[in-house]
Amino acid sequence: MAHNEIHQYSIVSALMDGVASHGVPISTILAYGDHGLGTFRHMDGEMIMKADGSIIPIDPPRNTMTPFASATRFQPTVKTKASLKAKQDLADLLESVFPSGRNHFLAFRMDGLFSSVHVRTAAGQGSPRDQMPGAVERQTTHTFHSIRGTVIGFRAPEYVTGINVVGNHLHFISEDRQRGGHILALETEGEVDVQAASLSKFHLELPTEDE
């Protein structure tokens, strides 16, 4: 599989609409690359995939299905260090590093010590076809302080509205793999390592078992 191409299963508007009962096995997503985000069957938890080849379920068991995920075989073209006070600082940094990239996808990763990371974890659908706002209402949120870990993220251009998450989408996993989730806010403790790449090829696989 070529580097820095983004592969995606299903579309986010289907997920919003509650299409989360079927999906593809995690093994399909692993074949997409080594850097990814997603969720699990019935929107039960958040998924993160790191370059060590593991998909880390933040709540549910390993051998499960995913109704929505995107991933790339990540080969960073930019490596830098940054001290960030907020999520917006990361957005600004990526814009300055890829000034002409606003119509491309970006993949990025941060490693280091974070003074705070505020995350949510979707708590699952109450019943099949429950729409996403419901699942997010039943979310759990946590704030971790002085925590070492990894942020995996994608930035998607505006024209993929309804297909992927427009703008920056970040998940966190702690170094000990015990804590993580979908990032709502973050602040670094001094400088962290930042790696990023621009992605100009997008591959979308649509569910066929569900309208």
Next chain:
Amino acid sequence: MAHNEIHQYSIVSALMDGVASHGVPISTILAYGDHGLGTFRHMDGEMIMKADGSIIPIDPPRNTMTPFASATRFQPTVKTKASLKAKQDLADLLESVFPSGRNHFLAFRMDGLFSSVHVRTAAGQGSPRDQMPGAVERQTTHTFHSIRGTVIGFRAPEYVTGINVVGNHLHFISEDRQRGGHILALETEGEVDVQAASLSKFHLELPTEDE
């Protein structure tokens, strides 16, 4: 290359915005499949690709660049005959054949005798970065009567607004390859052959030389 996957170069909103100076060579699009639609550098003409392996330039020379095209390696799963009074009849037919397919892409082809086919051909950008409405204003339109030929088309789901042409998008080429264009209206002369397939994998390649 697998059958019935849709491959696309660039996005239609970039084309609308006048991004048509660069592009990829026709050979790239040929590698995508044997059933396709597109335009040429500077939006000079309409492109159609048929299963005999040829890309047929409706106006410009063969060895040119395309700033926007989509194609599939077409393997029809449905073959039928239909008599159509209007473009809408084709839309209705496709909906009845693929009742649960409204969130998938469809590829289709018609072969036979048409009592009338009304087409337009974009007349090219006046200057680089001219936006599409300008190029379409300078379009040529033709109505062909009692003409034998082929219609190549795609139907794209609503969520690809800005990426591909939402709804049905059809080009026509006459049997003698001398006449054709982007179809605005059509009527068949009796029954024509209709072939179609649903496409659940979408591959998008973005331009990298132009923001």
